[in-house]
Structure formats: C-alpha cells, structure tokens
Amino acid sequence: MKQLLFFSNNKNKIIEIKKIFKKFNFDLLSLNDLNISEEPEESGQTFEENAKIKSDHGFNKTGIPCFADDSGICIESLNWKPGVLSKRFLNNFKNKEVCFKSIFKSIKNSGKQNAYFKTSISLTINKNQNIIFNGKIYGRISEQIKGSFGFGYDPIFIPKNYNKTLAELSTKDKNEISHRSIAVNKLINFLSN
Ligand code: IMP
Numbered sequence: 001m002k003q004l005l006f007f008s009n010n011k012n013k014i015i016e017i018k019k020i021f022k023k024f025n026f027d028l029l030s031l032n033d034l035n036i037s038e039e040p041e042e043s044g045q046t047f048e049e050n051a052k053i054k055s056d057h058g059f060n061k062t063g064i065p066c067f068a069d070d071s072g073i074c075i076e077s078l079n080w081k082p083g084v085l086s087k088r089f090l091n092n093f094k095n096k097e098v099c100f101k102s103i104f105k106s107i108k109n110s111g112k113q114n115a116y117f118k119t120s121i122s123l124t125i126n127k128n129q130n131i132i133f134n135g136k137i138y139g140r141i142s143e144q145i146k147g148s149f150g151f152g153y154d155p156i157f158i159p160k161n162y163n164k165t166l167a168e169l170s171t172k173d174k175n176e177i178s179h180r181s182i183a184v185n186k187l188i189n190f191l192s193n
Pocket of ligand 1: 178
C-alpha cells in the first residue's frame, strides 16, 4: 500500500480526510503519526503558495509524498480580503460577532455583497515537483448572523442559489458543495488515475 502524508495538525480535518481516504488504497499518515509538530511559517501571498510551503516541508522532512491545504474567505467589500489572512482577521476582533458586524458595515458602505471561499491543496510528489488542486464556492454575505453548524465564517456566508448560511446546513450538506470537498475530490481523482 502506498504511503501518503497529510500535512496538518488540525484534528477535525485529519478525521474528515482519513474518512474520505478509507475506501482508497493508501496508507494515509498525519503529522501526529510521525511525531512531527513543528510547522513552517505560512509566509505566502496566496493559498497556493501557503499550501506548497507546507506540502514541500512535509516531503522534505519525511521523503513521503505529502499534501497540505490552505483556505479562507475573500469578501468583495474588503477588496477581496482577508484571503490567506482569514484566521488572523477573525482573531483580531474581540469576538466573532464584532468581526461579522464590521463586515456587515463594509457591505452597507460599499453596496457589494459578493464573497467566495477557496481551498488550495498542494501535493508534493518529489523534490521540486508539486501539483495544485483548487476548490471554490461562490455566494454572498448574509444580512444577519445565522446558524450554529460549521466554523469560521460559515454563519455569514450564503452559497449561490441557496437562502441559508453554511452554518444552517448540516455538515453532510455543506460537504457536498464546499470549496474544501471540491479540492479534495480533484486530489482523489488524480491519485486514483
Ligand atoms: P484553513 O487554512 O483551512 O485552516 O482556514 C483558515 C481560516 O479560514 C479558518 O480559520 C476560517 O476562519 C476560514 N475558513 C476556511 N474554510 C472555512 C469554511 O469552510 N467555513 C468557514 N470558515 C472557513
């Protein structure tokens, strides 16, 4: 069975990815399995660059083909930011509600409601050889904070052709349309061919 390393310390992501990979013929390892705890600085300007920094690092440390992901939200009224800084942007406010209200204000001021989530996965299969798989979900920022499922910006994001926020959808329903699952499916297609 071929070994493959998922470069992440995020327990929920590891569980989710291991579940998806169960039906495929890969021995999927995570950083925990290899006792690697140190992670490189995510100094890239794009999701692709940050994912590559992590997957290259994993491959260089272990010699095992390695993939890593990087995601975030891009909001039109914030000039398509916070992007790669999504986690830090949220953490800079006193709490989520204050952050979301400041986003609502920028939408009121600009009249622009569009937003999208993006995930980039980088798979490093050799030194200096990596492949990128992208997933995006388009939608708009809601007028109110709604729903209690999911995480991050889910309570203020309404996918295109929906009238509920991602946080009002069950995990299963979110996974059917999410940026992350689109990118993961592309990775799996590549690996199984
Ligand atoms: P990560 O690179 O997947 O860890 O995502 C970075 C940050 O982007 C997270 O901490 C969230 O704030 C935001 N984010 C990424 N994906 C999602 C999502 O599916 N829903 C809501 N927020 C997300």
